[in-house]
Amino acid sequence: MRLQLSPEMEAFRDEMRTFFTTQVPQEIRDTIAARRHLTREQYVHAQQVLNAAGLAVPHWPVEWGGKDWTPLQRHIWREEMQLASVPEPLAFNTSMIGPVIAAFGDQEQKERFLARTAALDIWWCQGFSEPDAGSDLASLRTTAVRDGDEWVVNGQKTWTTLGQYADWIFCLVRTDPTAEKKQRGISMLVFPMDTPGVTLRPIQLIDGGHEVNEVFFEDVRVPAENLIGEENRGWDYAKFLLGNERVGIARVGATKKLIAQAKEFAREISSGGRPLSEDPRTTARIAELENELMALELTALRVVANSADGKPHPASSVLKLRGSELQQAATELIVDLAGPLSLASFADGGSQVPDWARVATPEYLNYRKVSIYGGSNEVQRTIIAGTILGL
Amino acid sequence: MDFTYDSEQNDLREAVRGLLQRAYSDSERRRQVAGTDPGFDEKTWTQLAEMGVLGLPFAEEHGGMGAGPIEVGVVAEEMGRVLAPEPFVEAVVLAGGLVAAVGTDAQRTAVLGPLSEGTSVLAFAHAEPAARWSASASAVTATQAGDGWTLTGVKEPVANGARADVLVVSAAVGGGTALFLVQGDAAGLTRTGYRTHDGGRAANVTFDGTPAELLGEGTADRAADVERAQALARIAYSNEAVGAMDTALRTTSEYLKTRKQFGVTLNRFQALTFRAADMYVSLELARSTALWASMVADAGGDVVVAGDRARLQTSRAGRHIGKEAIQLHGGIGVTAEYSVGHYTSRLTAIDHLLGDGDWAADRLAASVDSYPTVDPLGAPYTR
Numbered sequence: 196m197r198l199q200l201s202p203e204m205e206a207f208r209d210e211m212r213t214f215f216t217t218q219v220p221q222e223i224r225d226t227i228a229a230r231r232h233l234t235r236e237q238y239v240h241a242q243q244v245l246n247a248a249g250l251a252v253p254h255w256p257v258e259w260g261g262k263d264w265t266p267l268q269r270h271i272w273r274e275e276m277q278l279a280s281v282p283e284p285l286a287f288n289t290s291m292i293g294p295v296i297a298a299f300g301d302q303e304q305k306e307r308f309l310a311r312t313a314a315l316d317i318w319w320c321q322g323f324s325e326p327d328a329g330s331d332l333a334s335l336r337t338t339a340v341r342d343g344d345e346w347v348v349n350g351q352k353t354w355t356t357l358g359q360y361a362d363w364i365f366c367l368v369r370t371d372p373t374a375e376k377k378q379r380g381i382s383m384l385v386f387p388m389d390t391p392g393v394t395l396r397p398i399q400l401i402d403g404g405h406e407v408n409e410v411f412f413e414d415v416r417v418p419a420e421n422l423i424g425e426e427n428r429g430w431d432y433a434k435f436l437l438g439n440e441r442v443g444i445a446r447v448g449a450t451k452k453l454i455a456q457a458k459e460f461a462r463e464i465s466s467g468g469r470p471l472s473e474d475p476r477t478t479a480r481i482a483e484l485e486n487e488l489m490a491l492e493l494t495a496l497r498v499v500a501n502s503a504d505g506k507p508h509p510a511s512s513v514l515k516l517r518g519s520e521l522q523q524a525a526t527e528l529i530v531d532l533a534g535p536l537s538l539a540s541f542a543d544g545g546s547q548v549p550d551w552a553r554v555a556t557p558e559y560l561n562y563r564k565v566s567i568y569g570g571s572n573e574v575q576r577t578i579i580a581g582t583i584l585g586l
Numbered sequence: 587m588d589f590t591y592d593s594e595q596n597d598l599r600e601a602v603r604g605l606l607q608r609a610y611s612d613s614e615r616r617r618q619v620a621g622t623d624p625g626f627d628e629k630t631w632t633q634l635a636e637m638g639v640l641g642l643p644f645a646e647e648h649g650g651m652g653a654g655p656i657e658v659g660v661v662a663e664e665m666g667r668v669l670a671p672e673p674f675v676e677a678v679v680l681a682g683g684l685v686a687a688v689g690t691d692a693q694r695t696a697v698l699g700p701l702s703e704g705t706s707v708l709a710f711a712h713a714e715p716a717a718r719w720s721a722s723a724s725a726v727t728a729t730q731a732g733d734g735w736t737l738t739g740v741k742e743p744v745a746n747g748a749r750a751d752v753l754v755v756s757a758a759v760g761g762g763t764a765l766f767l768v769q770g771d772a773a774g775l776t777r778t779g780y781r782t783h784d785g786g787r788a789a790n791v792t793f794d795g796t797p798a799e800l801l802g803e804g805t806a807d808r809a810a811d812v813e814r815a816q817a818l819a820r821i822a823y824s825n826e827a828v829g830a831m832d833t834a835l836r837t838t839s840e841y842l843k844t845r846k847q848f849g850v851t852l853n854r855f856q857a858l859t860f861r862a863a864d865m866y867v868s869l870e871l872a873r874s875t876a877l878w879a880s881m882v883a884d885a886g887g888d889v890v891v892a893g894d895r896a897r898l899q900t901s902r903a904g905r906h907i908g909k910e911a912i913q914l915h916g917g918i919g920v921t922a923e924y925s926v927g928h929y930t931s932r933l934t935a936i937d938h939l940l941g942d943g944d945w946a947a948d949r950l951a952a953s954v955d956s957y958p959t960v961d962p963l964g965a966p967y968t969r
Contacts, residue, residue, distance in 0.1 A: 198882060198884070267587060496589060517867055584862055584863065
């Protein structure tokens with residue numbers, strides 16, 4: 196038992212902190228801190244800065260740019276990045292398709308994709324969910340039928356995040372409709388978004404933004420060599436990928452940053468003749484949230500310390516479940532601090548409402564997504580009840 | 587940073603678990619013990635002493651084992667796991683801890699030796715009938731009488747106050763609080779014991795010119811020492827609560843798998859399994875916090891803030907898990923013959939002994955605006 200970081204880890208943390216706060220352009224970090232959207236170019240630039248320093252894909256195999264770090268180092272890396280308001284490397288590239296190709300792709304695919312995926316020279320998007328396959332992902336209906344050296348894809352995907360920026364899509368498709376278990380007949384295909392027959396349609400969200408899309412496939416012809424891994428093993432790759440997705444999803448550093456910002460905002464707003472930062476109900480709410488977040492951070496540290504051979508600890512479902520709830524609680528707190536000012540959501544020039552108060556409610560509404568994506572919180576409860584409690 | 591127990595700590599856990607599970611292999615045995623004065627099993631107390639548990643945190647020169655807060659947490663968790671009624675936290679961590687922190691060398695040897703050997707039970711007489719949680723005393727006053735002191739006033743409820751061989755008593759002196767040792771057979775001492783809802787014992791302890799020995803030297807205000815000892819006890823109670831919550835959840839899960847209604851076992855009902863999953867989340871977050879707080883104490887960090895954090899987290903978790911454990915059982919959960927309700931009762935007692943969740947949240951709230959973020963691995967939690 197030892198609470199302190201070792202001197203080596205202290206030094207590592209300082210190194211990360213220094214890099215993130217000095218090497219990533221201030222304008223990009225300010226935009227993240229202000230909870231405003233980055234342009235495509237800003238995303239790419241930030242990731243290329245990280246990648247040039249070997250900090251975009253430290254969790255990948257060393258051969259493909261990984262760092263062979265301990266779970267604790269990865270935790271510190273992620274935490275410092277979030278605290279510094281550095282945009283995280285695009286998850287679709289670095290946490291999802293990259294690790295899948297590195298683990299299950301053939302040599303040619305690795306050479307073709309991995310370096311460009313790490314550098315965000317290829318922007319990937321995710322073709323998993325469908326209108327009738329949400330939490331029940333394995334019931335997906337998009338088909339791929341073999342025709343000579345090609346697969347012919349037909350169907351529809353949805354919730355495709357930032358698909359409008361994407362160069363390529365990784366897709367779960369049904370390749371064996373006769374399989375006894377629906378999970379068995381699924382494969383993973385990758386193809387460019389400008390392949391003939393691919394149509395993207397934006398979905399407008401309640402925060403007023405364009406973040407997700409529907410993607411339609413009509414006789415999309417995909418070369419056979421774009422199948423990742425083995426035919427009909429796509430479900431295994433999807434589970435591997437979603438497990439990766441869940442580990443980083445607690446976003447403790449990001450929520451910590453939000454709470455720190457909330458404390459500053461509370462000083463700006465007065466209520467009953469004193470700043471909200473002196474209001475007992477407000478400070479007690481912050482104290483409770485902060486304590487819950489600390490408990491989550493400590494649980495994350497316990498989980499990373501016990502993750503053997505890269506497999507997610509069963510308690511990682513706790514991280515997703517509670518991490519999403521705390522992100523939402525922090526965004527809700529900020530809306531409540533803004534109070535009536537939060538109505539000025541789309542005010543532009545000429546408004547005297549501070550920017551944080553304008554963005555508060557759209558962000559709060561946007562963050563309803565975090566308890567839904569990555570395996571909804573109800574799916575996480577099912578995993579905890581089944582896998583951990585044996586119910 | 588390393589969150590794993592070493593082999594000696596694991597051995598200690600195995601030994602304590604073995605002893606307590608033999609003693610309380612079924613909940614009926616605990617009910618029998620709790621139903622008879624002094625509310626715990628003297629034989630088990632002696633066995634704990636023989637294992638070194640009762641002297642765990644004290645220096646070897648005073649008869650103890652020289653172990654630290656991590657080991658204390660391990661024992662407390664095992665006590666909670668079976669609801670062992672022996673007053674480990676009350677007598678050893680809190681009352682003994684005060685003697686170790688404040689007493690003179692001679693007092694430490696005289697009091698902690700017999701405590702460690704199991705021949706003397708200690709209690710901390712501090713709570714007052716008209717006061718809530720505090721580190722200072724007002725209802726008992728101390729008066730200097732020649733070379734010694736006398737105490738007058740009332741302490742209540744004093745956990746194990748009637749059984750204790752020696753009382754550590756807080757009393758008002760001048761503008762501050764001093765600590766005293768009072769022998770169980772002292773003149774002018776009246777103790778009226780009663781049962782507590784969780785199967786333990788407490789007492790009204792009335793002092794009427796009762797002779798007392800000043801603990802430590804001088805009458806400087808000891809409120810900060812009391813605060814610190816209570817913080818260490820809060821941390822130990824948090825570990826005890828984790829043990830109790832773990833069993834409450836395990837018992838509930840087993841029940842859901844076996845109890846049938848509508849022709850199926852209860853674990854077929856998602857309304858119930860989802861609630862069990864939420865209990866697991868509460869438990870794991872509380873476990874992390876309790877373990878962390880023990881590590882803060884071990885690292886020489888700020889135990890008062892760490893104690894408040896652990897208190898807040900285990901208070902919320904204890905109420906959640908305690909209430910849900912009964913509800914998911916249904917009627918049997920509130921019967922005395924079934925175990926789970928007793929866990930809820932004990933969690934409720936722990937929640938109110940040294941400050942509840944709201945109380946801890948208010949204390950933490952007072953300083954949230956003085957730092958930007960909490961770093962559990964940094965200052966003030968590590969030196």
